[in-house]
Amino acid sequence: MTLTLPPHTDEESLSAALDDFAAALGPAAVLRTEPEVREFRDPFWPAGDDTYAPSAVVMPETVEQVQEVVRIANRHRVPLWTHGQGRNNGYGGPAPRVGGSVVVSLRNMNRVLEINDELAYAVVEPGVRWFDLYDALQAGGHELMLSIPDLGWGSVVGNSLDNGCTYLPYGKDFMAPCGMEVVLADGEVLRTGMGAMENNPSWHLYKRGLGPVLDPLFIQSNFGIVTRMGVWLLRRPETYTALMLRLWNADDIGPAIDIIRELRLSDTIQGVPTIGNGLGIASQLTPRSQWYDGADPIPDEVQDRIGRELGVGRWAMRFGLWGDADMVELRLAKIRKAFARIPGAEVLATPYSGQDIAQAKVAPHDKVLAGIPNLDINTMTGWYGGEEGGHIGFSPVLPLTSEAFLEVHNLLRGIVEDEARLDYIAGSLVINERSVVTVAMIIFDTKDEAQTRRAYEVVRKLATEAGKRGYGEYRAHLDFMDLASDQYAFNDHAYRRFCERIKDAVDPNGILSPGRHGIWPSGARDV
């Protein structure tokens, strides 16, 4: 057995910690040999490179075991790295920022603790996947549904804490999560909001509390391990109408963005729409080789042909409406009228009843917005490399205006195509009424190490160039976390320095996820 050691930790301390974990949690809860540990690497990172390889994995099943894990880590000064499911692909998956960290995988803390029909919420442990919560709602015959992301295998808690998106109402602005239990670095259990009062029934109902509001402090942070979270659910509606906007010309995206903003501001469009270019949708449906065999980026005329032949256009927006049939009909009429200002633009509508949703009688591409988890979109990584495909993304936040969108879109496309010579696959998440996250999705063949390295290289370039223009990422891959964080430099990194002060106060030994989104404990800072 060759362990990847974390910095400042010798083999003896690490082994002693692993023995203590095994003594406290049982030997089956500690993975310390290959191939078990190998599964917890970034699936898309070059296989021979140990930069982000964990030394071992511990899998607690209870809050008490999580408390034991942090106490042991403190004793031996071993860095931990936590995930719910670790399906954070494109951002590093289950792998830690600091090579040799012990991964705390919460996959076995997978209980749905409560489903409340009257008040429409659930309470989950961090290992609960979208699949699991969906299954629990179906099995219990609850007339409730869940705002979900594209891939159903991830953790509800983990996704929320990484600022991952979901697409139904409650998908935006951290609306779904409410009330947390957190194990702190010293092993203490904190409950946030109304949960700070024993037996307070509003813990998962009211977003604040008395005093400072802490839930959002645990987003993308390393101040504690969230072991329980409330999540708001939706009453199953009378109808759900799946919508697709098709735009046939590459230039239609500008006016479309401004129309989308107005439809959001007037509360006509609900949920979180996603807009992709034709290549983005083609990558989910077909391999690249079907369309083009040049090594250069796919030219515009071929993109036009793909859009026509697949029937997706140059840009397509996936969105939906939920509610009583009469309300949905009114909203849809307003949406159609608004987009009619773009010549040739089409809004395709597929209506479903609440009964259809309950019985999962929904077409595959309409499932996500029906709250039915799946893995369909995962095929997109096969664009270049078939089964061995990987992806990373660069995801800056922009104002929801045509001007900002076109500026950033042209910048990103230019760098990806002209410098990296890769296809520019664009997806955009309309996060709220005023902002959009545009994702430059870089797909590569993981068997092709040169292409893989080039993909990571180009994202570094994108982060730097966008940063110069005042655009920053909402979430970053392990390999760019520091670079992404570096862009947030106002007043000599006042934000980061403030977070570091909190970090040092609540985790003085720096054992919890050091380096997560640029926050390092005192011993490990460059500055």
Place this chain on the structure above:
Amino acid sequence: MTLTLPPHTDEESLSAALDDFAAALGPAAVLRTEPEVREFRDPFWPAGDDTYAPSAVVMPETVEQVQEVVRIANRHRVPLWTHGQGRNNGYGGPAPRVGGSVVVSLRNMNRVLEINDELAYAVVEPGVRWFDLYDALQAGGHELMLSIPDLGWGSVVGNSLDNGCTYLPYGKDFMAPCGMEVVLADGEVLRTGMGAMENNPSWHLYKRGLGPVLDPLFIQSNFGIVTRMGVWLLRRPETYTALMLRLWNADDIGPAIDIIRELRLSDTIQGVPTIGNGLGIASQLTPRSQWYDGADPIPDEVQDRIGRELGVGRWAMRFGLWGDADMVELRLAKIRKAFARIPGAEVLATPYSGQDIAQAKVAPHDKVLAGIPNLDINTMTGWYGGEEGGHIGFSPVLPLTSEAFLEVHNLLRGIVEDEARLDYIAGSLVINERSVVTVAMIIFDTKDEAQTRRAYEVVRKLATEAGKRGYGEYRAHLDFMDLASDQYAFNDHAYRRFCERIKDAVDPNGILSPGRHGIWPSGARDV
């Protein structure tokens, strides 16, 4: 001049600090004599009692001056207490928790820094009142409106940071605020969210950032002084319909609560409805003496008569709808249908056009939900004492269910009427789809010191008794902050201890608002 001295501060240090403030900000920016300083006391607290009296007031006009103020306070170890406008009546107004603190009044930081029409937001300094922002929108001819609270004289920033309510869409769950600038205890300037990046145009558009989300950490806290905040605005709608639900029987409130929950969960009711009992509305319109001259609480049969004669019923709910006329009409039909299940319940609707709102052609009682600030409701404090009336409230958060509402309502009414022998004036704010804040409003005659003391005494009792049953306050008067905070005792006050660790890390001398909502710096803790 007799200064009220803060604990652990001698007259020399305080005087030296005040001299330094005057040197840095100019003498006019430092109030250190009566009657100027007296204005910054709690207007409802017994006049001869100095418990919450400030020693002096400083009024910075710029961020740089705020930085100077905290640096000087650190040098002399003088506690500060910050407000935007200090119109926090019922919770202590402008007065500090620690007697002798220097009040930092931000009333002169009153610039509207930006109004953005395309993206529908404004950026304000903390001294900007609801009146001021409204006036700026009107003066600039902006087709925008603002979600406002009942009283227009308060600070937009201050209200948000105290978890104060506003009633239009964006009124719930901290939806309106987005992106802050904060002066920290050491004088450093922090910008949150996307503002942590220089010139990032999404600062006031996207609610999160890269890394831990800090905005909510500055709610009800003493970790910094917010000097700038974004606030989301609404496009002025085609129509606004003011609504009032009248319930004629005291018992109708139970079924009404459950209907309201379902109308919220289905997104039929918008904004933040408020429900008051008949006495609550009567207190805004008439003096108590018009109805009853007994010293005992007003009996049910007189309450029935008041409801009938004023036309407000035993309970009335104020709410509204905003949007296109066809959408509003549909929503209203659904609302009427739902409440028709309660015999005798009536929904009164008053429609206004967007043009009416723009020209403020709205009846007085429909103004708040039209976003037109006023002070009308302030008359309620005259119930017992005429011009000299005061109020305090006990405001627990409850699940939005008839069961929880009736349990707490009966508990509070019993204590207020049977023990304090005061009228039970109830107001409830339906904060979101799942929770309600019910306010037991205690009105008293400030000239009557015995009645005043009895009012404060009964709130202490309410906090303790509700706390035993798992119900906690969302906001507390200076005099009950510690008691309210004491109720949040899970795991030996893990929440408070966590906040204290942050406090000590970011404000080691404990100069910023010590004791705010129960968070004390290390030198001043009982425990």
